[in-house]
Amino acid sequence: xxxxxxxxxxxxxxxxxxxxxxxxxxxxxxxxxxxxxxxxxxxxxxxxxxxxxxxxxxxxxxxxxxxxxxxxxxxxxxxxxxxxxxxxxxxxxxxxxxxxxxxxxxxxxxxxxxxxxxxxxxxxxxxxxxxxxxxxxxxxxxxxxxxxxxxxxxxxxxxxxxxxxxxxxxxxxxxxxxxxxxxxxxxxxxxxxxxxxxxxxxxxxxxxxxxxxxxxxxxxxxxxxxxxxxxxxxxxxxxxxxxxxxxxxxxxxxxxxxxxxxxxxxxxxxxxxxxxxxxxxxxxxxxxxxxxxxxxxxxxxxxxxxxxxxxx
Numbered sequence: 001x002x003x004x005x006x007x008x009x010x011x012x013x014x015x016x017x018x019x020x021x022x023x024x025x026x027x028x029x030x031x032x033x034x035x036x037x038x039x040x041x042x043x044x045x046x047x048x049x050x051x052x053x054x055x056x057x058x059x060x061x062x063x064x065x066x067x068x069x070x071x072x073x074x075x076x077x078x079x080x081x082x083x084x085x086x087x088x089x090x091x092x093x094x095x096x097x098x099x100x101x102x103x104x105x106x107x108x109x110x111x112x113x114x115x116x117x118x119x120x121x122x123x124x125x126x127x128x129x130x131x132x133x134x135x136x137x138x139x140x141x142x143x144x145x146x147x148x149x150x151x152x153x154x155x156x157x158x159x160x161x162x163x164x165x166x167x168x169x170x171x172x173x174x175x176x177x178x179x180x181x182x183x184x185x186x187x188x189x190x191x192x193x194x195x196x197x198x199x200x201x202x203x204x205x206x207x208x209x210x211x212x213x214x215x216x217x218x219x220x221x222x223x224x225x226x227x228x229x230x231x232x233x234x235x236x237x238x239x240x241x242x243x244x245x246x247x248x249x250x251x252x253x254x255x256x257x258x259x260x261x262x263x264x265x266x267x268x269x270x271x272x273x274x275x276x277x278x279x280x281x282x283x284x285x286x287x288x289x290x291x292x293x294x295x296x297x298x299x300x301x302x303x304x305x306x307x308x309x310x311x312x
Contacts, residue, residue: 027054028271033201035208035233037062037215039191042093045119046209046263053267058201060230062218064191065093068163068184077158077183078102081111084156084181086132088147090116090140090169091162092123097185098160099127116143116169117261138261139240144172153177160185164214166242188214190222199224199231207235207256207270213246220250237270 034055036047042065047057068074078101081087087108089095095115099105105128115121115131117138124131135142157178159170162185170180194202202208210216216238222230237256238244244257256273258266 030054033205049263063188095123140168163187202231205233
């Protein structure tokens with residue numbers, strides 16, 4: 001999947017305009033050029049929130065959503081839901097991939113549905129379903145904390161998730177007495193290298209946003225069409241602690257961690273960081289929010305939460 005360049009002109013060369021900022025409408029991120037790395041389609045809500053704040057968005061999807069290598073277990077689970085009391089979802093992608101296998105949502109009659117947060121609950125509503133349980137804190141730990149104990153030990157929970165999903169939720173539910181069946185609903189795979197127009201936008205952008213550890217890994221390991229590493233804008237913004245930890249482990253200097261796993265929270269945290277540093281200010285090298293390449297970075301709150309570190 002190929003990215004496309006910023007939805008507005010390149011950063012202005014007008015005297016006095018900071019790098020990474022273009023002439024723009026009003027808003028807390030007015031004129032800031034911000035990179036969105038989520039898969040196309042998944043990125044719409046974040047991109048819309050950034051534009052509403054005045055930012056210019058560079059779409060650079062670094063991962064794509066793909067079918068499981070072997071969909072047998074997922075199909076078998078969808079064909080016999082009588083085995084489960086609950087189906088637990090921690091991403092909108094899992095919702096879409098799983099429900100696509102059902103002949104009708106009425107197949108879930110008698111089965112309760114849990115969602116890790118509002119984005120996942122929203123994906124259920126798109127299919128005419130209202131979640132029976134939505135976590136107060138948008139995280140796997142948050143969902144596990146509000147999940148009831150089974151009436152009888154060994155009652156079934158189906159957990160459709162991404163390949164390589166973290167074991168946080170199934171491990172916690174098993175500790176409560178549930179029998180959890182994990183099935184792969186989708187995979188994240190690296191996207192094609194971005195074209196030169198996008199790479200040039202990355203070189204002048206103020207910030208890059210990450211919503212999952214897989215996006216961090218794909219971006220850091222990604223290459224432009226000419227084989228060069230992808231430039232890293234000076235301000236790295238992450239949607240939660242697991243993503244921030246992955247970014248730091250990859251050598252990035254994390255400047256923003258959203259206080260909750262939502263586009264609105266990420267945009268607000270980014271706007272706060274940009275406003276605190278002066279709109280559009282950039283320090284360090286053009287390729288480098290690598291550790292040590294920025295000064296005065298703002299480390300996000302350790303209380304930030306995210307949806308099980310899965311792309312949504």
